[in-house]
Amino acid sequence: MLRSQTKLMDLGRRLCRSIGNNNGSNLTMVEVDDKTGIATLTLNKPPVNSCNLELLLDLNESIKQIERNGSRGLILTSSNDKVFSSGLDLNELHQPNQDRLIAFWRALQDMWLSLFLSRVPTAAAINGHAIAVGCVLATACEYRVMLPGFSIGIHATKFGYVVPPFILISYLSVLPRYIAERALLQGKLFSIDEALHVNLIDEVADGKSDAIIKCAKFIGSFAKTQPDARALTKRQTRAQDVQLLIKDPEGQLRESLEYINTPFFQQGLEVYLAKLKSKSKE
Numbered sequence: 001m002l003r004s005q006t007k008l009m010d011l012g013r014r015l016c017r018s019i020g021n022n023n024g025s026n027l028t029m030v031e032v033d034d035k036t037g038i039a040t041l042t043l044n045k046p047p048v049n050s051c052n053l054e055l056l057l058d059l060n061e062s063i064k065q066i067e068r069n070g071s072r073g074l075i076l077t078s079s080n081d082k083v084f085s086s087g088l089d090l091n092e093l094h095q096p097n098q099d100r101l102i103a104f105w106r107a108l109q110d111m112w113l114s115l116f117l118s119r120v121p122t123a124a125a126i127n128g129h130a131i132a133v134g135c136v137l138a139t140a141c142e143y144r145v146m147l148p149g150f151s152i153g154i155h156a157t158k159f160g161y162v163v164p165p166f167i168l169i170s171y172l173s174v175l176p177r178y179i180a181e182r183a184l185l186q187g188k189l190f191s192i193d194e195a196l197h198v199n200l201i202d203e204v205a206d207g208k209s210d211a212i213i214k215c216a217k218f219i220g221s222f223a224k225t226q227p228d229a230r231a232l233t234k235r236q237t238r239a240q241d242v243q244l245l246i247k248d249p250e251g252q253l254r255e256s257l258e259y260i261n262t263p264f265f266q267q268g269l270e271v272y273l274a275k276l277k278s279k280s281k282e
């Protein structure tokens with residue numbers, strides 16, 4: 001093999017370094033680009049990245065790991081080329097074991113706070129459908145780039161789910177109130193054109209690597225800022241949004257659990273899950 005070829009291969013190998021998140025699971029994968037220092041955090045729970053307890057814990061650990069290792073930014077994406085995330089794993093909410101449900105909801109609240117308040121610049125390369133909490137993951141980031149042909153939004157009311165305050169807030173942090181309110185009440189899923197029109201997403205990409213490049217460019221726009229000043233300013237800007245969850249996480253947990261355990265919610269969920277399963281068998 002030519003020396004120049006070996007050199008090129010070494011360079012390719014050096015460009016992205018996988019870092020573990022200490023728990024050995026592959027539910028999320030983290031790779032840091034050695035050149036830019038930007039970490040790509042990939043959701044990797046087949047078939048559709050539905051967020052169960054294990055994925056939420058893993059995701060939270062990966063976010064923290066990215067902050068600890070001094071990465072310059074975080075790009076959230078998916079290993080599935082059709083689904084960014086299908087939101088909460090509905091099996092976690094259906095006839096739940098109460099201890100697991102408590103752990104699940106705590107993990108959801110904690111993960112959202114970690115991503116929403118992350119010290120590093122965050123961007124989502126949305127390379128597939130981003131439904132409900134899938135959309136919440138994207139809106140917790142500072143910037144969103146999406147591929148055409150997919151849907152994004154929170155359609156909970158269509159299926160009889162009330163959304164908890166932090167999910168409301170994640171919409172309100174990117175959309176004008178009247179648009180957020182209308183979309184939530186309609187249970188609207190946005191097409192890419194609609195999402196771009198209301199600024200639910202910032203840019204359209206023509207493929208996953210283009211989306212990652214655009215996200216990296218956004219993160220690069222902070223190159224001349226002082227990281228601690230940036231992080232603190234972000235925290236202050238978002239302080240009001242997280243007040244409820246930071247001040248009273250157990251109260252928020254209690255309210256959600258009470259609602260999830262109602263016969264009304266459980267019956268609606270049963271019908272929805274059956275529909276979802278029969279659709280996937282068509």
Ligand SMILES: CCCCCCCCCC/C=C\CC(=O)SCCNC(=O)CCNC(=O)[C@H](O)C(C)(C)COP(=O)(O)OP(=O)(O)OC[C@H]1O[C@@H](n2cnc3c(N)ncnc32)[C@H](O)[C@@H]1OP(=O)(O)O
Pocket residue numbers: 047048050082083085086087088089090091129131132133134156161162163164165255256257259260276277279280281
């Ligand atoms: C004060 C009051 C507080 C109240 C708080 C409590 C309320 C909680 C409710 C909060 C509201 C919203 C949060 C959520 O995130 S709920 C989740 C909503 N998500 C969905 O409805 C997504 C449904 N899925 C889809 O639309 C499609 O799957 C897809 C994402 C468009 C992908 O389509 P596809 O054709 O590629 O894949 P498909 O064949 O449909 O699915 C493959 C298998 O995966 C299963 N599955 C899909 N999504 C979920 C899910 N979210 N949870 C669990 N399982 C899911 C699907 O059933 C298939 O399974 P199988 O192959 O049949 O076994």
